[in-house]
Every structure is written in structure tokens, then in C-alpha cells.
Amino acid sequence: MTRTYETQQHCPVARSLDVLGDRWTLLVIRDLGLGRTKFGEFLDSLEGISPNLLSDRLKRLEEATIVQRVFYSKHPPRAEYRLTEKGEALRPVIEAIVAWGQRWEPQDAD
């Protein structure tokens, strides 16, 4: 994987954000953590994302070995997505973001 932060290679935050530094990416990881596995489920959940963009993000996550694609039907070919061990290891990141958001970015009143 090409690193954007070539010059900041020594910093683990910069290295991580090379992989995670896109808002949809972390939302896909959140969905996987919540048990969603199918392309269509992500598409429903991530309102506003286009199929192409979702496809690209999933591909990048596969390349980064955060997500694995498992085929469960050959005819027609159907796949589902699962977090790898590296992907599961992002749970504390998501949890820290959840805690911060609940405390500091509360939901707007209706």
C-alpha cells in the first residue's frame, strides 16, 4: 500500500490515517463491527454513499487486510465481508470515537 504520509512514516497516527483517514472507511468498519456483512446492507446503512464509492472503500480495506471477502455462493457469485484480526483490532478506536461523540457531539434535538 502506498503511503500518503511518506515524510511522517515514523508517526503511528499518520500511518494509521493513511488507511483509515476517510470518513466512509470508519463507518464501514463500524457496520462490520455491528454484524453487517453484505454489500447491500452497507449500502442501506450508509445513506448517501454510491455503489462505486462503497466498492472502492471495501477494496481498499481488503488490500489493507482489514476486511476479508468470503464467497458463500458460486452461482451466482455472492460474497460477504468480515473483519480480519487486524480489523477487529480497530474496535477500541471505534469505541473511543463513540464515547467522544456521545459526550461532545450530542444528537440534535428534534
Added chain:
Amino acid sequence: MTRTYETQQHCPVARSLDVLGDRWTLLVIRDLGLGRTKFGEFLDSLEGISPNLLSDRLKRLEEATIVQRVFYSKHPPRAEYRLTEKGEALRPVIEAIVAWGQRWEPQDAD
């Protein structure tokens, strides 16, 4: 602040990423957490960022009340940036990203 994820308003991850979901933003917060306070310090640290982009990110962080700008000289006007309480509360997020990056995105061998 306008929310990008209008439809995902109920999700604290989506709400947080509305504010944080940009790779430079979290790197600026990392720098502030490391004690950097001056515009020039961020510019030196964040190789590849343009002054305009940095200025925009700092402004957004101020609007989100994550960062405050403190003037320490009137003539010429000079400011420094500090994390607010809300910004300091992001420390566990940065720490979780550091831990993940150290374990799962190790530095390339030279």
C-alpha cells in the same frame, strides 16, 4: 455546524466523523496534544499541507470548539492554538489510533 450525515444523526460515530473525518484534522489534534501551538509549528510538522488548507482546518476546529485561538501579541497580532476541554477529550481516540498503528501498521524497514 452543518452535519454531513443528516440521515445518520443517531450514530455517535457518524456525528464524530463529521467533525474529525479528515486526515489532516486528526494530525493537527495530535500535534496540539504533543504541545505544538503555533501555525508555523503545524506547518513544519505536517509536511505536505498548504498554509490555506491548514488555516481552513484550524478554523473548522475552532468552530467545532475543539481548538481555541489565543492572541499573545497585539502588534503584530500573533496567536497560538490550544485544545479546549472538548479537544483534550480526544486524547483516548488518538491513543487508540497510536496503539493500532504501532501494532498493525508498522514502520517500513529502511
